[in-house]
Amino acid sequence: MHDNSMSDVVSVSEQLKQRRLDLGLSLSEVARRAGTSAATLSRYENGWTRFETYTLRKLALALNCELEIKFSPKITSNTPIPTPQDAVDPLARLFWDHPLTADDLETYPIWVVERVLDFGSLPDVALLRARMGPQAFLKAVAAAQRLSPKTANFWQHILKMEGIRCTKKYSRNTAWNS
């Protein structure tokens, strides 16, 4: 249903563990072959998130794998009728630090808008705007405090054309940005 679900996003941890078990190797065995430590490998297989590609490459070698690190430009689909979940799903990736729920769109619209405006693509913004509705969306934009200078400046013009006054005065990079 979602066209962006083509890529099987399997965590690095799962891949490492699965491959090691497929080969029937122990932690220490793989660690030795990779030139790393069993402690590190165990951490890698259990909820670790900050990997070093240097270590990943050594592990790939030990596991007889090809390691591919690929950046794929995101093509966000233009959903005409966004349901709450249809809006949350494509935007979820922007909220890496805190999971985005459907309720957040109504409970913390400003927080969501700030994130989407600054980190999202144009389709992301369109999707969020379509979901929140023009008024609520622009109101949240006007209340946004944490936009980048360029983003803020752009939306100032939009808000001005819409006759909405900004809650925040955008000037230069100050404490909230540095």
Added chain:
Amino acid sequence: MHDNSMSDVVSVSEQLKQRRLDLGLSLSEVARRAGTSAATLSRYENGWTRFETYTLRKLALALNCELEIKFSPKITSNTPIPTPQDAVDPLARLFWDHPLTADDLETYPIWVVERVLDFGSLPDVALLRARMGPQAFLKAVAAAQRLSPKTANFWQHILKMEGIRCTKKYSRNTAWNS
């Protein structure tokens, strides 16, 4: 010609720079959106090799990209008639610290054998053996000093069946392994 060349192995640095230029963004702009520093991003785009996936994910977000880190089990083709280059190409990935040349197979057979036996797959070993020839291959194996205990033990049996005496006595993990 090589069936494993399906994956366009583009360096992380190239991908980052290409994508940033495609979007027409400056270093500091991307760095700010990603929540990292321009210095780091510049290093990332210029010959850096030890990336943190944590930073890569933030950059992917700033560049509106999907980041995929995939381990693909390596299927080494069984080449029936290995030419020098046909042997070197598949084995080159095992020599990440020092590039493998065709001459190395004759000049430093022990070094090559050690590496392939310990880090290579079964097809890798078969390929190297087919290229070096059974005699030269086993001779190099017998002279190998740096094999892992399990690998060494396995080849001890093979060499014994072949009537070849080992140059190295394999015992326990000592200085050369710890």
Added chain:
DNA sequence: CATGCTATTATCATGCATGATAATAGATGC
């Protein structure tokens, strides 16, 4: 029961990526 493997986790020291800053140089525009 003991023995030896396994994996997980905690602790600590160390090496390295990162962030901050500044210096340099190139490009562009006034």
Added chain:
DNA sequence: GCATCTATTATCATGCATGATAATAGCATG
């Protein structure tokens, strides 16, 4: 000319991944 952006690189302090080690527990085998 100057001013301002850009990117690169150097330096330094700091945060964090890593390696080493040990402690714990599970699980098999004798």
